[in-house]
Amino acid sequence: MVRFIVRRIGLICITLLVVSVVIFVITELLPGDVAAMILGKEATPQSVERLREELGLNRPAYERYLSWIGDVLQGNLGNSYAMKLPITDIVGRRLRYSAILAVFAFLIGVPLAVATGVWAGVYPNTKLDRLVSMTALVGISVPEFVTGLLLMLLFASTFHLLPSSSIILPGVNPLTSPQILIMPTLTIIAVLFAYIMRMTRANVIEVVRTDYVRTAILKGLPMRQVIVKHVLPNAMLPTITVIASNFGWMLGGLIIVENVFAYPGIGQLLLRSIENRDIPLLEIVSLIIAGTYAISNLIADLSYAALDPRVRLG
Amino acid sequence: MMVILSRLTSIRQSIINTLSMILRTWSGRIALPIVLLHLILAIFGPWLAPYSPTEMPASIEEFQNLPPSPQFWLGTDQYGRDVLSRVMCGATSLITTAAASTALGIVLGTSVGMSSGYKGGRVDEIIMRIMDGLMSFPTLLLALLVLFTLGPSRINIAATIGFVSMPAIARVVRSTTLSLKTMEFVQSARLRGESTTYIIFNELLPNVMPVLGVEASVRFSYAILSIASLGFLGLGVQPPSPDWGLMISQSRRFLVIAPWVALAPMGAIVSLIVGVNLLVDGIKQASGMAREKVEHG
Numbered sequence: 001m002v003r004f005i006v007r008r009i010g011l012i013c014i015t016l017l018v019v020s021v022v023i024f025v026i027t028e029l030l031p032g033d034v035a036a037m038i039l040g041k042e043a044t045p046q047s048v049e050r051l052r053e054e055l056g057l058n059r060p061a062y063e064r065y066l067s068w069i070g071d072v073l074q075g076n077l078g079n080s081y082a083m084k085l086p087i088t089d090i091v092g093r094r095l096r097y098s099a100i101l102a103v104f105a106f107l108i109g110v111p112l113a114v115a116t117g118v119w120a121g122v123y124p125n126t127k128l129d130r131l132v133s134m135t136a137l138v139g140i141s142v143p144e145f146v147t148g149l150l151l152m153l154l155f156a157s158t159f160h161l162l163p164s165s166s167i168i169l170p171g172v173n174p175l176t177s178p179q180i181l182i183m184p185t186l187t188i189i190a191v192l193f194a195y196i197m198r199m200t201r202a203n204v205i206e207v208v209r210t211d212y213v214r215t216a217i218l219k220g221l222p223m224r225q226v227i228v229k230h231v232l233p234n235a236m237l238p239t240i241t242v243i244a245s246n247f248g249w250m251l252g253g254l255i256i257v258e259n260v261f262a263y264p265g266i267g268q269l270l271l272r273s274i275e276n277r278d279i280p281l282l283e284i285v286s287l288i289i290a291g292t293y294a295i296s297n298l299i300a301d302l303s304y305a306a307l308d309p310r311v312r313l314g
Numbered sequence: 315m316m317v318i319l320s321r322l323t324s325i326r327q328s329i330i331n332t333l334s335m336i337l338r339t340w341s342g343r344i345a346l347p348i349v350l351l352h353l354i355l356a357i358f359g360p361w362l363a364p365y366s367p368t369e370m371p372a373s374i375e376e377f378q379n380l381p382p383s384p385q386f387w388l389g390t391d392q393y394g395r396d397v398l399s400r401v402m403c404g405a406t407s408l409i410t411t412a413a414a415s416t417a418l419g420i421v422l423g424t425s426v427g428m429s430s431g432y433k434g435g436r437v438d439e440i441i442m443r444i445m446d447g448l449m450s451f452p453t454l455l456l457a458l459l460v461l462f463t464l465g466p467s468r469i470n471i472a473a474t475i476g477f478v479s480m481p482a483i484a485r486v487v488r489s490t491t492l493s494l495k496t497m498e499f500v501q502s503a504r505l506r507g508e509s510t511t512y513i514i515f516n517e518l519l520p521n522v523m524p525v526l527g528v529e530a531s532v533r534f535s536y537a538i539l540s541i542a543s544l545g546f547l548g549l550g551v552q553p554p555s556p557d558w559g560l561m562i563s564q565s566r567r568f569l570v571i572a573p574w575v576a577l578a579p580m581g582a583i584v585s586l587i588v589g590v591n592l593l594v595d596g597i598k599q600a601s602g603m604a605r606e607k608v609e610h611g
Binding site: 138146255 | 443444446447448450451452453454455458459460462463535539542543546547549559562563566569570573576580583584587588590591592595
């Protein structure tokens with residue numbers, strides 16, 4: 001097991017390295033001169049040249065990459081071009097806000113989806129299963145921004161129950177005003193639920209068909225026990241991978257959901273940095289999002305291995 | 315010539331077989347009319363639309379945000395344009411861009427996955443590590459970064475979405491290739507001294523096709539979703555094009571006073587994706603049925 005963990009963590013380091021190179025290459029290929037962009041239209045060629053020198057833009061690309069990644073590894077994230085603030089100050093708060101959304105959506109959505117999926121999978125092709133499956137199919141088909149705007153239309157514009165935007169004023173803790181979290185969380189849950197429920201259902205149906213489950217039923221075990229002891233552990237294995245990859249989807253979905261509700265999380269920050277062509281900020285935010293995804297995949301792999309001896313020994 | 319002809323007939327036969335099999339599943343029966351309607355819109359939408367999708371009336375105030383009426387069935391938007399015409403014309407660009415990106419993703423993914431799986435060894439290891447690296451990006455983030463660099467245009471969007479879907483397709487094709495490689499008919503072709511090109515095109519490719527069919531339909535549905543999302547975020551098709559995602563994004567400011575401007579493209583996009591996903595379900599069930607038929611004689 002230890003060897004497995006060490007190898008996995010080694011792989012994650014390589015992956016993160018590849019990710020950082022990709023981000024650097026993409027943002028460096030950018031057409032347009034960063035220095036000219038910062039100084040605006042009235043800048044003289046001399047001042048642009050001076051700023052290029054100052055920012056180190058005249059050095060070769062690999063040298064700049066090495067110094068950038070070295071700084072990042074030492075926790076020195078640099079300054080945002082557009083906001084003129086240290087990136088560490090900007091990112092921390094945004095990250096916390098996004099984490100609040102993600103954690104709420106996950107804590108509510110995943111157990112709900114797994115429970116419904118198991119139930120639908122144990123009784124497939126009944127009327128209720130058809131209904132749940134149809135709902136889930138619609139769930140994966142509706143883009144997040146449509147769900148979000150429909151909720152807004154319903155709860156904010158028509159019934160005036162919830163605030164239509166989730167702007168957080170500086171110094172306010174979102175946990176003290178939970179009403180702004182409801183609609184963004186619901187939007188994320190809608191898609192999350194649909195994906196995980198469909199996967200769980202399919203896996204449960206497969207496991208229920210196996211001989212060992214039939215044996216368990218035929219030897220007279222109560223259905224509850226068959227499900228908890230035989231069906232669940234085996235059906236959950238592939239489901240875990242789906243949950244992890246959904247975490248990655250959710251990070252992308254967060255970008256849209258935060259945009260719909262003007263929620264000041266990491267996704268909004270990403271869009272803002274794209275809008276402002278704020279390269280240092282864009283690089284760090286992308287790295288954080290991709291890194292979170294990689295680590296969630298690592299956690300999935302490890303829990304998979306913990307549950308399945310074939311993976312950790314083979 | 316005869317060979318090509320007989321192959322064409324066999325392809326037509328297999329398409330007819332697949333279609334009839336899809337029609338035997340209930341999701342396929344619901345899906346086909348929806349998808350057909352969207353395809354008709356995509357081809358004939360611009361001719362059928364009663365008004366121009368982009369032209370604004372001379373006096374915008376007079377026609378701004380009008381509710382649905384016999385004259386404008388789905389109302390008008392903030393620039394006084396007919397919402398129905400805009401929705402009808404939006405299908406073309408969305409469906410063609412999604413189809414182009416899917417085709418690109420399939421071609422890229424198949425070439426990478428098949429050559430990687432067939433070659434094996436160190437090359438395979440390196441290629442798959444790179445694919446893993448690409449897959450460790452949330453797709454929307456990667457698409458946003460690439461489009462940010464290339465700038466939004468329809469070709470760039472199709473290229474980006476196609477590129478982003480490549481690693482997942484490559485992975486599926488590779489694993490299929492790995493299991494095909496050890497089979498007798500491939501081994502015997504190799505022993506006969508056939509060239510690698512021959513083996514890839516005549517032995518491997520036809521057998522990867524069923525997997526590719528399912529994969530392509532899944533990717534097509536993702537592509538629609540991604541393109542609409544990019545449009546919504548303003549990094550996709552640019553105004554004044556009648557793009558559904560963009561229309562929904564622009565209608566946000568008027569959500570309270572003119573909800574129809576948002577609801578019409580929402581209905582269009584949701585029905586299209588529901589239709590495609592149902593079709594995917596139908597195709598999966600149909601290919602499952604086909605497999606059972608083979609297995610049971």
